[in-house]
Amino acid sequence: MxxxxxxxxxxxxxxxxxxxxxxAFEIRAMELFEEKLxxxxxxxxxxxxxxxxxxxxxxxxxxxxxxxxxxxxxCVAKGLDLKLMMAEIIGREDGYCRGRxxxxxxxxxxxxxxxxxxxVAGSSAIAVGAAHGLRLQGRDGVVVCFFGxxxxxxxxxHEACNLGAVLAAPVVFVCENNEWAISTPASASTRIVNIxxxxxxxxxxxxxxxxxxxxxVRDTAAEAVARARADExxxxxxxxxxxxxxxxxxxxxxxxxxxxxxxxxxxDPILRFSRYLAEERGLEPARLEQIxxxxxxxxxxxxxxxxxxxxxxxxxxxxxxxxxxxxLTPGRLS
Amino acid sequence: xxxxxxxxLTMSEALNxxxxxxxxxxxxxxxxxxxIAQMGGLFQVTTGLxxxxxxxxxxxxPISEAAQAGAGVGAALVGCRPVVELQIADFVSLVMDQVVNxxxxxxxxxxxxxxxxxxxxxxxxxxxxxxxxxxxxxxxWFVHAPGLVVxxxxxxxxxxxxxxxxxxxxxxxxxxxKRLLYSRPGAVPEGEYTVPIGVADVKREGGDVTVATYxxxxxxxxxxxxxxxxxxxxxxxxxxxxxxxxxxxxxxASVRKTGRLVxxxxxxxxxxxxxxxVARVTEGAFSSLRSSPVRVTAKDVPMPYASQLERAxxxxxxxxxxxxxxxxxxxxxxxxxx
Numbered sequence: 001m002x003x004x005x006x007x008x009x010x011x012x013x014x015x016x017x018x019x020x021x022x023x024a025f026e027i028r029a030m031e032l033f034e035e036k037l038x039x040x041x042x043x044x045x046x047x048x049x050x051x052x053x054x055x056x057x058x059x060x061x062x063x064x065x066x067x068x069x070x071x072x073x074x075c076v077a078k079g080l081d082l083k084l085m086m087a088e089i090i091g092r093e094d095g096y097c098r099g100r101x102x103x104x105x106x107x108x109x110x111x112x113x114x115x116x117x118x119x120v121a122g123s124s125a126i127a128v129g130a131a132h133g134l135r136l137q138g139r140d141g142v143v144v145c146f147f148g149x150x151x152x153x154x155x156x157x158h159e160a161c162n163l164g165a166v167l168a169a170p171v172v173f174v175c176e177n178n179e180w181a182i183s184t185p186a187s188a189s190t191r192i193v194n195i196x197x198x199x200x201x202x203x204x205x206x207x208x209x210x211x212x213x214x215x216x217v218r219d220t221a222a223e224a225v226a227r228a229r230a231d232e233x234x235x236x237x238x239x240x241x242x243x244x245x246x247x248x249x250x251x252x253x254x255x256x257x258x259x260x261x262x263x264x265x266x267x268d269p270i271l272r273f274s275r276y277l278a279e280e281r282g283l284e285p286a287r288l289e290q291i292x293x294x295x296x297x298x299x300x301x302x303x304x305x306x307x308x309x310x311x312x313x314x315x316x317x318x319x320x321x322x323x324x325x326x327x328l329t330p331g332r333l334s
Numbered sequence: 335x336x337x338x339x340x341x342x343l344t345m346s347e348a349l350n351x352x353x354x355x356x357x358x359x360x361x362x363x364x365x366x367x368x369x370i371a372q373m374g375g376l377f378q379v380t381t382g383l384x385x386x387x388x389x390x391x392x393x394x395x396p397i398s399e400a401a402q403a404g405a406g407v408g409a410a411l412v413g414c415r416p417v418v419e420l421q422i423a424d425f426v427s428l429v430m431d432q433v434v435n436x437x438x439x440x441x442x443x444x445x446x447x448x449x450x451x452x453x454x455x456x457x458x459x460x461x462x463x464x465x466x467x468x469x470x471x472x473x474x475w476f477v478h479a480p481g482l483v484v485x486x487x488x489x490x491x492x493x494x495x496x497x498x499x500x501x502x503x504x505x506x507x508x509x510x511x512k513r514l515l516y517s518r519p520g521a522v523p524e525g526e527y528t529v530p531i532g533v534a535d536v537k538r539e540g541g542d543v544t545v546a547t548y549x550x551x552x553x554x555x556x557x558x559x560x561x562x563x564x565x566x567x568x569x570x571x572x573x574x575x576x577x578x579x580x581x582x583x584x585x586x587a588s589v590r591k592t593g594r595l596v597x598x599x600x601x602x603x604x605x606x607x608x609x610x611x612v613a614r615v616t617e618g619a620f621s622s623l624r625s626s627p628v629r630v631t632a633k634d635v636p637m638p639y640a641s642q643l644e645r646a647x648x649x650x651x652x653x654x655x656x657x658x659x660x661x662x663x664x665x666x667x668x669x670x671x672x
Binding site: 064066095096097098099100101105107108109114115117119122123124125126127128129130131132133134135136137139143155156159160162163166167319320321322323324325326327328 | 361362364390391393395396398400401402403404405406407408409410411412413414416431432435436440441442443444445446447448449450451480481483503504505530531532533576579
């Protein structure tokens with residue numbers, strides 16, 4: 001785990017904290033689901049924390065991301081407020097979306113989060129359009145589109161990659177290959193080993209990176225982001241990783257071989273990074289523990305805030321279908 | 335307006351003016367579609383835009399309708415006002431996920447924290463032998479999906495004014511244009527104007543029976559009305575113009591006056607927008623109805639190619655006249671349907 005870029009310890013600690021926050025948030029969310037405080041489902045990002053944190057470490061405040069049904073990690077990594085996230089996930093008024101979106105639809109424009117999308121690959125063209133829109137407005141932001149290996153076989157992704165290439169849109173496609181689309185292994189969904197190879201078909205670079213190595217992800221992303229920002233077009237990054245938790249909190253069946261799970265647990269991205277920080281950057285065990293504790297405390301505070309937040313009023317269900325408009329006067333809309 | 339200030343324009347020309355004016359007015363407005371830049375569109379609606387506004391804002395896109403629509407949604411999220419052109423409206427089946435699951439829901443899912451000012455234009459191409467995959471009238475799909483404004487203009491004047499309003503609106507708009515109307519001329523004033531969304535227009539006043547319709551149906555209804563006028567029957571033609579939001583006020587006021595309703599739509603009847611209009615009137619003005627409402631719609635089959643077959647499927651003026659006679663109780667229902 002060596003980084004091409006030198007980084008001060010404070011920044012590295014921040015990356016570790018974010019990864020622990022994601023881990024703690026997801027474990028807590030799964031518990032809250034079991035306690036029936038969360039409805040529907042929760043798709044945990046456990047085991048993949050290095051991807052979101054590594055990629056978002058390469059982004060600035062004026063950059064945007066789109067996310068997926070497995071989106072909490074992206075939100076935390078992009079700097080969203082854990083309190084507002086948790087309030088949303090348990091369906092409270094103070095949540096990012098006032099309880100309308102839930103776990104799969106967190107949106108926070110102020111933090112550069114264009115929205116999580118529960119249609120697999122659904123946000124890929126949105127990312128391209130947002131990227132083009134930023135250029136039209138003379139802004140120098142870049143848009144990162146996160147998607148999974150399952151999404152790689154959706155038609156819209158192909159269209160979006162090609163359109164992004166044609167427009168030289170400042171977009172970076174990040175494929176989080178976690179090996180399994182619920183019960184179907186990636187090997188049964190495609191005859192190629194590396195999804196990144198598909199980039200050649202669009203005429204832009206495709207790069208494979210170890211998705212459990214946060215610094216490798218960050219450095220790879222930084223290169224792609226710089227390329228996008230310079231209007232040189234998209235890059236497809238395939239981050240190889242694994243989700244060690246089930247597809248979702250509501251999915252009780254898990255067909256994955258236990259030995260495979262164990263092998264990936266041994267490559268835990270947080271423990272690997274902690275080891276690197278201890279061995280190569282001289283962080284004391286007490287400091288590492290402190291960061292982990294801090295993350296848990298942040299999540300506890302988020303849960304406390306969320307549970308104290310009011311539930312939305314039933315009448316609010318009819319609000320905000322449409323943006324304010326002259327025609328939107330009471331009694332007229334029908 | 336003075337006579338000097340009004341010219342005759344085709345609907346294509348009127349829509350083209352609307353795009354020129356709105357792109358001039360707001361640098362965030364841009365257009366995407368197939369063959370729209372160099373060629374100016376299959377129906378000349380985007381003629382001249384490339385020269386004036388350049389390739390960043392007038393984009394000849396690859397044949398990837400879903401990506402075009404999705405890109406429109408994304409650009410709208412960051413503050414642009416994209417106008418995506420579907421060469422043929424039937425291609426909406428390729429973009430439904432982007433329009434229904436994304437454009438229409440993004441604002442609501444975000445708790446009202448984002449806006450999606452996005453216009454999807456499409457040419458409804460029935461009546462000219464384009465057969466089953468190029469001739470559908472699918473507005474009901476969009477009316478049924480929450481969060482979308484749905485507009486279908488009938489005249490060059492309305493088309494221009496409504497497209498300008500659609501582009502300025504902060505909501506996603508599906509704007510369906512009847513291809514046979516593109517070349518039809520109509521009066522359009524010089525200078526700036528808009529037509530408000532959600533306001534129907536009474537295209538002909540009459541006290542005996544109401545025809546509620548939109549797009550090409552308006553012209554069928556006006557012809558039928560002229561025919562019945564010779565028999566002393568006064569038909570009121572309400573051009574709904576916007577299907578969502580629907581101007582129920584104007585619709586119900588007309589039915590309260592006439593007591594009779596015929597709805598004319600070129601879409602298939604089953605689950606169609608004509609049924610929605612009948613339901614609204616039945617719920618809102620039941621006691622005013624003196625006869626059963628009548629729907630005059632396309633037949634519930636894929637559009638056939640041969641002209642005799644297509645004519646048999648699409649509503650014709652004589653079908654509207656027959657429907658009016660039923661509503662007016664001048665003829666028995668069974669007789670009219672044969």
